[in-house]
Amino acid sequence: MKFSSKVLTFGASLMVVALPAMGSSVATLPMNAPRIGAGKPHGGGGSTSSGWSSTNWSGYALSSATNGTYHAISGQWVVPAVLAGHGSTYSSSWIGIDGFNNSSLIQTGTEQDYSQGSAHYYAWWEILPAAETKISPSQYPVQPGDHMSANIKNNGNGTWTITLADSTENWSFTTTQSYSGPGTSAEWIEEAPTIGGRVATLANYGQATFNPGTVNGGNPALMSSESGVMIQKRKQMSTPSLPDSDTDGFNVAYGSKAPSPPAS
Numbered sequence: 001m002k003f004s005s006k007v008l009t010f011g012a013s014l015m016v017v018a019l020p021a022m023g024s025s026v027a028t029l030p031m032n033a034p035r036i037g038a039g040k041p042h043g044g045g046g047s048t049s050s051g052w053s054s055t056n057w058s059g060y061a062l063s064s065a066t067n068g069t070y071h072a073i074s075g076q077w078v079v080p081a082v083l084a085g086h087g088s089t090y091s092s093s094w095i096g097i098d099g100f101n102n103s104s105l106i107q108t109g110t111e112q113d114y115s116q117g118s119a120h121y122y123a124w125w126e127i128l129p130a131a132e133t134k135i136s137p138s139q140y141p142v143q144p145g146d147h148m149s150a151n152i153k154n155n156g157n158g159t160w161t162i163t164l165a166d167s168t169e170n171w172s173f174t175t176t177q178s179y180s181g182p183g184t185s186a187e188w189i190e191e192a193p194t195i196g197g198r199v200a201t202l203a204n205y206g207q208a209t210f211n212p213g214t215v216n217g218g219n220p221a222l223m224s225s226e227s228g229v230m231i232q233k234r235k236q237m238s239t240p241s242l243p244d245s246d247t248d249g250f251n252v253a254y255g256s257k258a259p260s261p262p263a264s
Contacts, residue, residue: 052228056192056199058238059252060223061100062215064184070097071154073186075213079110079121080205081144088115089203092124092191095150095213097183104128104181108150108164110142111193114203119144125162127179135164140171154183186215188223190238190252192230202230202237204254211249211262220248229256 052061064070075095082091094109108125121142126132142148146168153161160179165172188210192202213221223243227250230238236256243250244261253259 053231057189058230059189060227061187070183070186072217073215074151075188076149077210079146080208082112082114082119082203082205090193090200091203091205096187098181100185106179108162188213207253209251209262222247
């Protein structure tokens with residue numbers, strides 16, 4: 001799909017934002033596909049040096065208790081390469097609004113899985129409680145090392161526009177959908193997706209970088225102490241770094257060791 005519209009700049013790259021009619025050209029995830037939905041972080045509430053813990057999320061989540069209501073979020077990341085593991089393993093990199101402290105969530109991102117002897121990568125968007133919509137891999141391919149940019153924006157009329165762009169593969173995807181969530185949190189997350197109602201084993205994704213991130217129309221994310229680690233079977237599986245010097249980005253790494261923050 002080709003888009004022609006204004007260009008918004010955030011960080012160091014450009015994002016093409018189109019405003020198509022409802023229901024853009026996408027491929028719906030098959031009923032037997034692995035990813036069923038993200039939802040709020042499971043097993044949260046643990047007290048850690050990172051602020052919160054979860055069995056399926058790691059990264060940064062900002063809440064309206066300290067930052068107000070969110071009506072827009074952006075983020076950039078590099079698609080991580082997953083390694084072979086024991087059995088099938090899964091990971092997702094995404095940005096979203098809501099989900100951290102309520103049951104609503106609007107989000108978009110990339111999937112990085114290892115199953116049936118090989119790695120698999122694709123893009124997607126999702127609005128709970130519906131299952132994710134897989135963005136056609138043939139039309140919108142994703143590979144490890146690709147530079148992604150994402151933007152989710154409230155249009156003020158009951159609809160939100162989701163835009164995901166891959167500057168490495170030279171494509172941009174946009175869809176406008178109805179969404180009525182309260183906008184009480186904003187997230188930049190590395191996730192172990194839910195499969196058949198259970199949190200999957202996290203894939204060894206190495207390290208991912210989210211930088212920069214903004215909220216509410218371009219304001220720096222101001223990530224501070226609201227980071228969280230992923231703990232599965234009493235083992236810390238994914239750990240974010242401290243924020244970078246301008247507090248709008250971070251690294252997140254597979255395992256229990258916190259990586260160094262990215263250069264601003």
